[in-house]
Amino acid sequence: MNVADIIIISVIAVAAICAVVYLIKRKKKGVSCCCGDCSKCSGCK
Amino acid sequence: MKLSDLKVGQSGIVSAVGGEGNTRQHFLDMGLIPGVRVTVVKFAPMGDPVEIRIHSFELTLRMDDAKQINIELCDSDAEEPISKKSKNIIEKTEHPGLGEDGKFHPKGSGNPLPDDEILTYALVGNQNCGKTTLFNQLTGANQHVGNFPGVTVDRKDGPIKGNPKTSITDLPGIYSMSPYSSEEIVSRNFVLDEKPKAIINIVDATNIERNLYLTMQLLEMNIPMVVALNMMDEVKGNGGSIDINKMELMLGVPVVPISAAKGEGVEELVKHAIHIAKYQECPLRQDFCDESDEGGAVHRCIHAVEHLIKDHAERVGLPVRFSASKVVEGDHLIIEKLDLDQNELEMIEHIITQMEAERGLDRSAAMADMRFEYISRVCRVSVKKPKESKEHIRSQKIDKILTGKFTAIPMFILIMVAVFYLTFNVIGAWLQELLETGIDALTGLVDSALTSAGVNEVIHSLVIDGIFAGVGSVLSFLPIIIVLFLFLSLMEDSGYIARVAFVMDKLLRKIGLSGRSIVPLLIGFGCTVPAVMSTRTLPSERDRKMTILLTPFMSCTAKLPIYAFFVNAFFKENGGLVMSGLYVAGIVAGILVALLYKKTIFKGNAVPFVMELPNYRLPSPKNVLQLLWDKAKDFLRKAFTIILIATIVVWFLQSFDFHFNLVSNSEDSILAMISGIIAPIFRPLGLGDWRIVTSLISGVMAKESVVSTMEILFTGAGGITAALSSLSAAALLVFSLLYSPCIAAIASIKRELGGKWAVLLVLWQCVLAWLAAFAVYSIGGLFL
CATH class of the missing domain: 2.30.30.90 (Ferrous iron transport protein A (FeoA))
Known part of the structure; x- marks a missing residue:
């Protein structure tokens, strides 16, 4: 492996990790799913 | 008669x-x-x-x-x-100054809430009266605004601009506080249970009688309130006027004329809203029944019931006057909440029966009449009706063609054909080609750069055959998706979709749906997720469930890349025909399934079709551009998250075996082994190739993923055309059209209907897709 290989692999790995972290965070935070019915609310999952 | x-x-x-x-x-x-x-x-x-x-x-x-x-x-x-x-008797009235600072509010008077207390507001109003436009003006948000009753289907919160210690909630549009649709219950429960510090009631001034009906009921809730008279520019522009002072005096709450679209009067509205919430200034008037009105039967009845239920209402924290009105109307949700004794219930029933006999109207009609009578009194002294608005005259002229007896359906078909033709053959296709050229050029540039840098063959393959082929192929569909959303948004914002619901109601009723279901179904051509959410505007649970279960049959834009990929590879000469055929096949499948549902799990009739037809309006460019930008962002986010991860995973699984050795032939890869187990199920469809199976499975994550996976897996000589016959490709297209929706759509269905329905829908659609694809493959085999 040369320097270029390591740089490319690192960039792809960082991008993939960012994508996974983003998806997990988004799932935890919840997207626009509020039904407005607070009496039955268990949070947006 | x-x-x-x-x-x-x-x-x-x-x-x-x-x-x-x-x-x-x-x-x-x-x-x-x-x-x-x-x-x-x-x-x-x-x-x-x-x-x-x-x-x-x-x-x-x-x-x-x-x-x-x-x-x-x-x-x-x-x-x-x-x-x-109601002969208008408009006289000059002094400004009552409700909800105002300065000379109207002596220094030191009132009991202000502590400075650190968040002032919460509910934004309540009829459907299509400009609530979301006002919400955007107040908060600086960019929520989508439509010209169709019921665009707001979920609750949105935000602080008022420049007032961080405030929070305003945009609620779905409602016509009254009666529990007719789930939205009305949601909005009512929000006001009753969440107890906002104040209500901002937005009233469409061009349609004031109907809008004030909700105002009457909100006033009965005894919560500080300010009335925002929206579209005042339109009223004035058409020669009308409203004596704000008089109206304020009669309603007992501050009234502020505004134009939400132009941002006029919004600043004054905010000042009033903050004042009434801060000082908790409740409406001065909640009693609208008149002792002298028709013998005073309704007046006596409401007040008698008020006395009887006072202790119960106070115990459960309900406003007394509101509860009394609802008890008289027979609102079972409020009656249950009040937990009245049998004696009290009987006594109330006697009082109401007596009122009905004296008034000559039943309880519901008597209450509605009492409210409209007061509204007519308010309008008599404060409203000078505008002449017929130019917007209305224009709408009537347009409607002669768009909803005319002989022109409505041909125009609908023409518009839909034009939308799809312009999207797929003209604007969208041209932009797509442009983007594809750009992506290809970039891929070539990176390819040669990697080669000249002497990058390892495996990494080279990951970048070019994996990421660029996978993500690039999906990205190129961005223009088509944006253009289709542009047309759908123009149709909705102009007010045309409401007409489509009106025109198509009778047809949809034949398959057990209401005309209103056409909206989610049309949105389904864009994306199933908002389509499923928009079913919340449907007043019946049966219609809502049935519509949700049918939306996945409408070909969403994410399936487009699959269709385009196979049409280009196998049916290039009849591309347009095959594409249109797939859309029609989805609709036909939806109709057949709806008929099946109607005869089995959803017996009964669709609910009444009571809907307001809004005037046609020119869509706001800002609103349309905002929506397109949101859709583009969503798509790009998906391409660089789910699709990127999926392409890397697929590339990895098809490049290595179980011992993590690089394979020279992808048939020895991990992916080939796993998919090989499932492949026999697809063999009767002519789709036994493990690569096809893998692509279809990846499509459950996101439909676009089917194409990106195929781009990675079919890199060898001949590509996809060598692996499939035209007949198998046709079966695959039918399977893709009907099989399980993507994970985001499944999640939204689960949210609306529950996990059981979501799982059943996925299984049902997979079985249906398999049977349909099998039929295409077997019957087609007889002829080819």
């Missing part, structure tokens, strides 16, 4: 409103009360539903429902009885 007997242009005075339960209550809430004049505007092309003019707005009703309304024929030019009493 029944309302259904009237011909176009004829008018009648309502003498009695039949029907029962929530539906009848809804008719009354919409202003169809005894004594009011109705004029038939037109019938839908298939003779049903009918559009009527009542007060100053248009409503649609089915003929079956129109048969329940008794009328007495009257002269079309004659004044209606209510307005006879």
Whole structure:
């Protein structure tokens, strides 16, 4: 492996990790799913 | 004589409103009360539903429902009885200064809330009266605004600009506080349970009588409130005027004229809203029943019930006057909440029965009449009606063609064909080609850069065959998706979709749905997720469930890359025909499934079609661009998250074996091994290739992923055309059209209907897709 290989692999790995972290965070935070019915609310999952 | 007997242009005075339960209550809430004049505007092309003019707005009703309304024929030019009493007597009135600082609020008076307390507001108003536009003005948000009743289907919160210690909630549009649709229950519960510090009631000034009906009920809730009279620019522009001071005095709450679209009056509205919330200034008036009105029977009844339930209402934290009105109307949710004794219930029933006998109207009609009577009194002294607005005249002219007897359906078909033609063959296709050229050039550039840098062959393959082929192929569909959303948004914002619901109601009823279901179904051509969410506007649970289960049959834009990929590879000569055929096949499958549902799990009839037809409006460029930008962002986010991860995973699984050795032939890869287990299920469809199976499975994550996976897996000589026959490709297209929706759509279905329905839907669609693809492959095999 040369320097270029390591740089490319690192960039792809960082991008993939960012994508996974983003998806997990988004799932935890919840997207626009509020039904407005607070009496039955268990949070947006 | 029944309302259904009237011909176009004829008018009648309502003498009695039949029907029962929530539906009848809804008719009354919409202003169809005894004594009011109705004029038939037109019938839908298939003779049903009918559009009527009542007060100053248009409503649609089915003929079956129109048969329940008794009328007495009257002269079309004659004044209606209510307005006879309502000769405008506008006099100059002094400014009452409700909800204002300065000379109207002596220093040190009142009991202000602590400075650190968050002032919470509920933004409440009728459907399509400009709530979301005002919400955007107040908060600086960019929520989508439509010209169709019920665009806001979920709750949105945000602080008022420049006032961080405030929080305003945009609630779905409602016509009354009666529990007719789930939105009305949601909005009512929000005000009752969440106890906002104040209400901002937005009223469409061009349609003031109907809008004030909700205001009456909100005032009864005894929560600080400010009325925002929206669209005042339109009223003034058409020669009308409103004596704000007089109206403020009669309603007992601050009234602020605004134009939400132009941002006029919003600053003053905010000042009033903050003042009333801060000082908790409740409405000065909640009692709208008049002792002298029709012998005072309604007045005595409400006050008697008020005394009887006072202790119960206070115990459960409900406003007394509001509860009394709802008990008289027979609102079972409030009656249950109050937990009244049997004696009290019987006593109340006697009081109401006596009122009905004295008033000559049943309880619901008597209450609606009492409210509309007060509204007519308010309007008599404060409203100078504008002449027919130019927006309305323009709408009527456009409607002659778009909802005309012989032109409506051809125009709908023409518009839909034009939308799809422009999207797929002209604008979208041209932009797509442009983007594809750019992506190809970039891929070539990176390819040669990697080669000249002497990058490892495996990493080279990951970047070019994996990421660039996978993500690039999906990205190129961005223009088509944006263009399709542009047209759908133009149709919705202009007010055309409401007409489509009116025109298509009779047809949709044949398959067990209501005309309103057309909206989610049309949105389904864009994306299933918002389509499923928009079903919340449907007032019946049965219609809602059925519509949700049918939306995945409408080909969403994410399936486009799959269709385009196979059409280009196998059916290039008849591309347009195959593409259109797939869309039609999805609709036909939806119709057949709807008929099946109607005969099995969803027996019964669709709910009444009571809907307001808004005036046509020119879509706001800002609004449309905002929506397109949101859609583009969503798509790009998906391409660089789910699709990127999926392409890397697929590339990895097809490049290595279980011992993590690089394979020279992908048939020895991990992916080939795993997919090989499932492949036999697809063999009868001519789709036994493990690469096809893998692509289809990846499509459950996101439909676009099918193409990106295929781009990675079919890199060898001949590509996909060597692996599949035309017949297998046709079977695959049918399978892709009908099989499980993507994970985001499944999640939204689960949210709306629960996990059981979501799982059943996925299984059902997979089975259906398999059977349909098998039929295509077997029957096609007989001819080819």
